[in-house]
Amino acid sequence: MPTYRPDLAAIEPYEPGLPIEEVARQYGLDPAEIVKLASNESPHGPFPEAVEAMAAAAAHANRYPDNEGYELREALSRHLGVPSGAIWLGGGSSELLRTIALAVGGPGTNAVYAWPSFVIYRLGSMWALSERREVPLDGEHRHDLGAMKDAIDNDTTVVYVCNPNNPTGTHLPTDDVLEFVDSLPERITVVVDEAYAEFVTAADYRSLAAEAAERPNLIVTRTFSKIYSLASLRVGYAIAHPRTIAEMRRAQAPFTVTQVGQAGAIASLTAQAGVAARVEENARGRRIILDTLEDLGIPHADSQANFVWYKSQAADPRGDYIRAGIIVRTFGSEWVRVTVGTDAENRRFLEALRAIR
Ligand SMILES: Cc1ncc(COP(=O)(O)O)c(C=O)c1O
Numbered sequence: 001m002p003t004y005r006p007d008l009a010a011i012e013p014y015e016p017g018l019p020i021e022e023v024a025r026q027y028g029l030d031p032a033e034i035v036k037l038a039s040n041e042s043p044h045g046p047f048p049e050a051v052e053a054m055a056a057a058a059a060h061a062n063r064y065p066d067n068e069g070y071e072l073r074e075a076l077s078r079h080l081g082v083p084s085g086a087i088w089l090g091g092g093s094s095e096l097l098r099t100i101a102l103a104v105g106g107p108g109t110n111a112v113y114a115w116p117s118f119v120i121y122r123l124g125s126m127w128a129l130s131e132r133r134e135v136p137l138d139g140e141h142r143h144d145l146g147a148m149k150d151a152i153d154n155d156t157t158v159v160y161v162c163n164p165n166n167p168t169g170t171h172l173p174t175d176d177v178l179e180f181v182d183s184l185p186e187r188i189t190v191v192v193d194e195a196y197a198e199f200v201t202a203a204d205y206r207s208l209a210a211e212a213a214e215r216p217n218l219i220v221t222r223t224f225s226k227i228y229s230l231a232s233l234r235v236g237y238a239i240a241h242p243r244t245i246a247e248m249r250r251a252q253a254p255f256t257v258t259q260v261g262q263a264g265a266i267a268s269l270t271a272q273a274g275v276a277a278r279v280e281e282n283a284r285g286r287r288i289i290l291d292t293l294e295d296l297g298i299p300h301a302d303s304q305a306n307f308v309w310y311k312s313q314a315a316d317p318r319g320d321y322i323r324a325g326i327i328v329r330t331f332g333s334e335w336v337r338v339t340v341g342t343d344a345e346n347r348r349f350l351e352a353l354r355a356i357r
Contacts, residue, residue, distance in 0.1 A: 007126070010126065011123065011126050017036065017039035017327060017329055018322075018327055019036075020034045020036050020327070023322055023327055033325050034327065035326050035327070035345045035349065036327045036339075037327060037328055037338045037339040037340075038327045038328055038339065039231075039329070040166065040226065040307050040337075040339045041225075041226075041229075041231050041339065042226060042227065042228075042229040042231070042278070042306075043342045043345060044278065045229055046228070046229045046268065047271035049268070049271055050228070050263075050264040050265075050267040050271070051264075052267070053263040053266065053267035054233070054260045054263055056263065057259050057263035057264075058260055061258075061259070063259070064255055065257060065259040065262060066259065067254050067255055069257055070084075071262065072089060072237075072262045072265050072266050073087045073089065075265075075266045075269050076237060076269070079269050080207075080209050080210075080239065081209075082209055082210060083213060083242075085242040085245075086212070086213035086214075086239055087239060087245075088237065088238040088239075088245040088248060088249070089235070089262075090237065091234040091236070091256030092223060092225060092234040092235065092236045093193070093195055093221040093222060093238070094120050094236065095236060095256050096248075097118075097120045097124055097193070098120065098123075098127065099248055099249075099251050100191055100219060101124025101125055101127060101128040101158070102128050102251040103247060103248050103250065104128075104157040104158045104189050105129065105130035106129055107129045107130075109131070109155050109156070109157040110125075110131035110133050110156050110157070111130045111131070111132060111157070111158045112133045112135065112148055112152050112156055112158070112160070113132075113133070113148075113159065113162075114134070114136075114137055115136060115137070116137065116167055116331060117137075117162045117165055118160075118166045118193060122134070131155070133151045135151050137165070137170075140170065140301065140302070141168040141170050141301035142165070142170040142171075142172060143163075143165060143172055145172070145176060145177075145180045148161075149184075152184065157189060158189045158190075159189070159190045159191070160191045160193060161180070161190065161192045162193045162195075163192055163194060164199075164200060164303070164305040165305075166195065166196070166305070167329070167337040168309040169196075169301055169302070169304060169305040169307055169308055169309055170301050170303065171205055171305075173204035174204065175204070177192060181208075181211075181215075186217045188217060189218075189219060189244075190218050191219045192212070192219070192221070193221050194220055194221065194222050195221065195222065195223045195225070196226060196304070196305035196306060198226065198227040198275065198279060199226070199227065199286075199304065199305050201283050202304050205304065207222075208220050212238075212241070213239050213240070214241065215241060216241040216243055217244075218240070218241075219239070219240040219248075220238060220239045221236065221238045222236065222237050222238070222239070223235070223236045223237075224236065224237075224261075224265045224268060226306060227275055227278060227279070228268040228275075230261065230264050230268065233258065233260065233261035233264050233265075234256075234258070234261060235261040235264070281343070282340050284343075285343065285346045286303055286305075286306070286340050288346060288350070289308045289340065289349070289350065289353075290302070290303065290308060292353060292354075293310050293353075296354070296357060298311065298312075298313065298353075298357060306339060307337050307338060307339045307340060308340065309335065309336070309337050310335070310336055310338075311334050311335055311336075312330075312334055312335070312336045312356070312357065313357040314357060316333075317330050317333075317334070317356065321336075321352055321356060324351075324352040324355065324356065325348070328349075
């Protein structure tokens with residue numbers, strides 16, 4: 001038997017949402033009748049200009065990708081209004097989060113983050129052999145920044161703030177996050193995960209990209225997996241100070257962003273009218289789901305993302321929804337996270353929600 005790191009035995013490999021085909025096989029359902037609302041994916045395919053650019057890039061797949069991501073970083077620089085030197089690319093933002101954990105963590109350090117939140121903060125800390133300090137969300141399922149501050153000590157090297165938070169969809173006003181960042185010692189890296197930023201419609205929210213480009217202790221992570229529908233291509237990016245990026249890249253594997261993905265991402269950025277339409281569609285679907293939960297008296301969190309978090313009243317929510325042909329994500333035996341889909345998918349879900357609760 002080969003030797004493995006004993007601490008890794010405590011880690012359960014990441015469990016993705018069930019694929020439609022597997023659910024169809026297991027439950028004897030018609031795949032065409034199943035609606036997958038479990039992984040916070042976009043219900044739409046990539047923008048047509050992205051599909052075209054990716055097809056063209058595929059013809060050159062014999063070459064390694066541009067490891068500097070020059071053109072994508074230039075395009076993001078124009079889109080975000082930050083210097084291209086402040087943009088760092090990764091194989092999905094998950095890869096960037098993992099790299100950050102490895103670059104700032106290690107034995108004797110700790111990582112502070114809210115719980116429940118995105119599982120990669122927990123996994124990254126375990127991979128890095130850092131101590132995990134998981135701070136419960138407040139009564140409204142939001143980050144409790146005061147309690148997070150209390151959890152920080154001299155050994156803290158990284159704090160994650162997921163805004164909006166996965167799995168609850170709740171957001172923090174940007175001014176509160178900035179005040180929190182300002183209140184911490186500069187030796188602590190604060191990661192603000194903005195994977196769902198594009199979906200936010202609240203007036204007190206904006207991206208911290210501009211601040212991150214200038215502050216060595218602040219990193220903002222973003223992704224092409226959600227609003228841009230490129231989840232399968234694995235393209236993420238971070239905005240950070242160039243010095244911070246140089247330190248992070250020491251811990252990053254080369255060539256994690258494919259050229260096909262880079263081409264798709266560049267073309268996607270030109271589709272901003274399509275992005276605006278998707279944001280509106282999502283906000284509409286989110287509103288209807290939240291209003292229905294309210295009408296039914298089902299406990300839920302106020303979401304600004306492309307998913308909604310609620311406490312199911314069913315004995316077996318996971319099984320009940322699957323039998324109704326809806327794949328949702330369950331957490332423990334009660335809490336459910338449902339991704340906002342197309343209008344038709346949302347109608348199917350709402351029908352199931354009224355029956356199953
Ligand atoms: C909060 C949050 N951050 C980051 C990610 C990672 O996305 P990706 O690795 O596809 O960029 C996800 C994916 O679900 C997420 O929910």
